[in-house]
Amino acid sequence: EVQLVESGGGLVQPGASLKLSCVASGFTFSDYWMSWVRQTPGKTMEWIGDIKYDGSYTNYAPSLKNRFTISRDNAKSTLYLQMSNVRSEDTATYYCTRYPMGITDYFDYWGQGVMVTVSS
């Protein structure tokens, strides 16, 4: 069974940094492109970016590229999202998502999500 389990969220002050993790199981993590998607409290969905199966390539939403960094450790089957200089508008639930094998079009599995609240 495919499982994606996010962690690392919580309350963070504006301007701070935060690193989210996503541990994957139930599939060969190193074979799949992975992605992060967030959902605001108002339910708006926003794609953050993705990373190639071997970690050699990343792609980001232009609006987030300068502050967010996606990485992975295939030995640990773990995906990361480093968030820097966070703002109130980054308050959201962050989902780790998987693309189907060999493509980067839609998300066939989603984690349970981790909440991040940016507030002083």
Add this chain to the structure above:
Amino acid sequence: DIQMTQSPASLSASLGETVTIECLASEDIYSNLAWYQQKPGKSPQLLIYYANSLNDGVPSRFSGSGSGTQYSLKINSLQSEDVSIYFCQQNYDSPWTFGGGTKLELK
């Protein structure tokens, strides 16, 4: 970025009814569209990809159609477990973008 306009924003329907949700892209996305279902308090789940391909395990009462800029999700014979928020997502051009969601409730 490609804008995705979803309608209606909310919908109330009776058990057994057929409902349709629309998604309009700001440009031709050549059927590169997915639909997701998000049940209350849960994470989204893939329903349909490439506009009309049903994901494994999804009941056949769900169907997708459309082309160009206009797409729709149809739910036949509405069941209580279909109460959810439904999102469309284009995967034709990065950054991938989502519709605003349709909240489906029972009447």
